[in-house]
Amino acid sequence: MNQTPKKRKVTFPLINMELLRNNKHFFFLGMAIIMSLIIGSIDYYTNDEFKSSFLGGILVEAHGMLLDIFLFGILLTIYEKFTEKSNEIERLKEEIDDYRGWNEPEAMYRIVGCIKRLNKRGISEINLKYCFLEEGNLESVDLQGADLQEVNLQEANLKNADLNGADLRKSNLKKIHLREAHLENADLQGADLQGARLWDVCLFNADLRGANLQGAHLQDSDLREADLRGANLQEANLKEANLQDSDLREADLQGADLRHVNLSKANLERANLIGADLEWANLQMTNLEWARLGWANLRKIDFNETKLIGANLQGAILHETDLKKANFFLASLIGADLKWADLKGANLHGTTMRGADFRGANLQGADICESDLRGANLRGANLQGAHLGDTYLSGADLKHANLQEADLEYANLEWAYLKGANLKGANLSKTHLLTANLLQADLSGAKIDSLESLEIINAQSGKIYKANFDKIDGCYTIE
Numbered sequence: 001m002n003q004t005p006k007k008r009k010v011t012f013p014l015i016n017m018e019l020l021r022n023n024k025h026f027f028f029l030g031m032a033i034i035m036s037l038i039i040g041s042i043d044y045y046t047n048d049e050f051k052s053s054f055l056g057g058i059l060v061e062a063h064g065m066l067l068d069i070f071l072f073g074i075l076l077t078i079y080e081k082f083t084e085k086s087n088e089i090e091r092l093k094e095e096i097d098d099y100r101g102w103n104e105p106e107a108m109y110r111i112v113g114c115i116k117r118l119n120k121r122g123i124s125e126i127n128l129k130y131c132f133l134e135e136g137n138l139e140s141v142d143l144q145g146a147d148l149q150e151v152n153l154q155e156a157n158l159k160n161a162d163l164n165g166a167d168l169r170k171s172n173l174k175k176i177h178l179r180e181a182h183l184e185n186a187d188l189q190g191a192d193l194q195g196a197r198l199w200d201v202c203l204f205n206a207d208l209r210g211a212n213l214q215g216a217h218l219q220d221s222d223l224r225e226a227d228l229r230g231a232n233l234q235e236a237n238l239k240e241a242n243l244q245d246s247d248l249r250e251a252d253l254q255g256a257d258l259r260h261v262n263l264s265k266a267n268l269e270r271a272n273l274i275g276a277d278l279e280w281a282n283l284q285m286t287n288l289e290w291a292r293l294g295w296a297n298l299r300k301i302d303f304n305e306t307k308l309i310g311a312n313l314q315g316a317i318l319h320e321t322d323l324k325k326a327n328f329f330l331a332s333l334i335g336a337d338l339k340w341a342d343l344k345g346a347n348l349h350g351t352t353m354r355g356a357d358f359r360g361a362n363l364q365g366a367d368i369c370e371s372d373l374r375g376a377n378l379r380g381a382n383l384q385g386a387h388l389g390d391t392y393l394s395g396a397d398l399k400h401a402n403l404q405e406a407d408l409e410y411a412n413l414e415w416a417y418l419k420g421a422n423l424k425g426a427n428l429s430k431t432h433l434l435t436a437n438l439l440q441a442d443l444s445g446a447k448i449d450s451l452e453s454l455e456i457i458n459a460q461s462g463k464i465y466k467a468n469f470d471k472i473d474g475c476y477t478i479e
Helices: 017-022 024-040 054-099 105-120 451-461
Strands: 467-472 475-478
16 A cells, blocks of 8 residues: 655754854854945946836845844844853952952962953952952052952062052052052052062052051152051161152151152151161151151251251261251250251250260351250351350360350350350350350450459450450440
8 A cells, every 4th residue: 555655844944043143253244245235236226217116126125124134233242242241240250259268379360360351351440358369460450449458469469550549458468569550549558568569659649557568668659648647667668769748647667768768748747767767868848846866867868948846866867968947946966966967047946965966067047045055066067146045055065166146145155165166246145154165265246244254254265355344235345
């Protein structure tokens, strides 16, 4: 018996969407070729005779449909790309979350990879709080505005990284490599930067309050307007750094290298600079009130108009230093080295300078009233027109000093050595000169308040001066 053959089911191939997604470039290339042919034959299609025909109508509609498909394909691709990028960003952020708090090298490698891939997608504000990135290689990464609170970046490499505006509060940044990195407006409060390598780093307006920068390398760094209140900078290297307008109140800079540093207009009130090296530093208009500068190297510094009220400069090295108009009111310069320093017009009122070395120093017109210069060495110093009223100079060495027209009223010069000193026109009214050595001193024109003082001067000078017994303003004038 003959069997009736079964009819074969005819199937039409459907568009493989997966294939289309994976070959979008070929799809759009094909569409572009078709569109080029359409545009090239537009003159033919716009012919009135062709448009009125049935075939012409169909072709015109077909071309419109192809154009719609082409435009829809572009929009779909853009949307898919955007969605794909967003999904990938979320996936990478979730991966970072998965490794957060895991303190193992594998976690560091995974997170570093995620950071770099996020950077490629234009993402810099990454949440890396509590992440373990010790010894990670993050050179040139972009972490602008990133959250890096309490992150572990010890010995990590962030050379040339962008960390502008990043939050690095309480982070572990010990021995981190941040050379040429950008940390403008970054928050580094309480961060541990001990031994960090910060050469040529931009820390403009950065917040470093209470940060630990002990032994850090900050050569050539930009720290303008930075907030370093209470920061630990012991033994730090800040050579040639720019700290203009920075706030260093109560900061610890003991033993720091501050040679050639720019500290103009900076605030160092109550800062600890004991033993620091500030040779050739710029301290113009700097506030050093109540700062501790004991045994610091302050040679060849520009202290013009610097505030040093109440500062402790015991044993400090200040020879050949520009201290014109500097304010040392109530400061301590015990045993300080001020040889050949320029203190013209400086305010040394009430300053303690016992045993200080002022040999060859320029103190012309300086205010040294009510100060303590006992045992100080002022040999050859220029004190012309200086105000020394009520000052203790007992035991001071003033050999060949220039005290012309100086005001020494009520000054104590007992046991002072004034051999060959120039006291022309000086005011010696009520000055204590008993036991002072005035051998070969020039007292011509000097003013004294009594004949008793004249006798003391005659006895101590080894010369007999002629006195003008006509009182001028209640004083005698020595001729």
